[in-house]
Amino acid sequence: MLAAVLLISFCAFLTVPLLYAVILEPCAKDASPIQSSTDDVIFYTGTPGKYAEGFVISYTHSVNKGRVKDFYRIVKDGTGYVLELHKTQFLSYGAGIPEPEYDESFTITDDYIEISGMKRKMKSLVMAVGVIAEHSIEIGNSNYELKKYFNVQERITISAEKISVLKYIAVLIAQRIISM
Secondary structure, three states: OHHHHHHHHHHHHHHOEEEEEEEEEEEOOOOOEOOOOOOOEEEEEOOOOOOOOOEEEEEEOOOOOOEEEEEEEEEEEOOEEEEEEEEEEEOOOOOOOOOOOOOOEEEEOOOOEEEEEEEEEEOOEEEEOOOOOOOEEEEOOEEEEHHHOOOOOOEEEEEEEEEEHHHHHHHHHOOOEEEO
């Protein structure tokens, strides 16, 4: 009887969301998860706050051909986590580059133009892995090209959430986890 209780407790433990992670996964046009030729990629951290600085999505702009860097933080919002775009850097304006709003700061240096003080929150970020854009994600001191993990032109969603040990193990077995 004790063994059965321990086994049930252990199985239940495996399904409880305990680990903090940034998750990149294939999605449909409406951002719902889909089955894909690729699996989820998880950038894992076992302690909240390790991503206090968040991550950076960088890409080559389709119009002005300059490199753009969008800086995201992971912030607690109610009972879950959301992504907050807090800064963007780019070389010159082109279609889709934002203008500063409200109390955001606008800075021009010799190397880039920057809009900071942004507090644009979103549950997830949906994007397509670009053919020419060379999308990458920077976490900590490491840079990862997204085309190495997903098919070019594949639509993905990026989110921050707690995951279960079971999901961590499944993604680890599939060799789609990157520990930080």
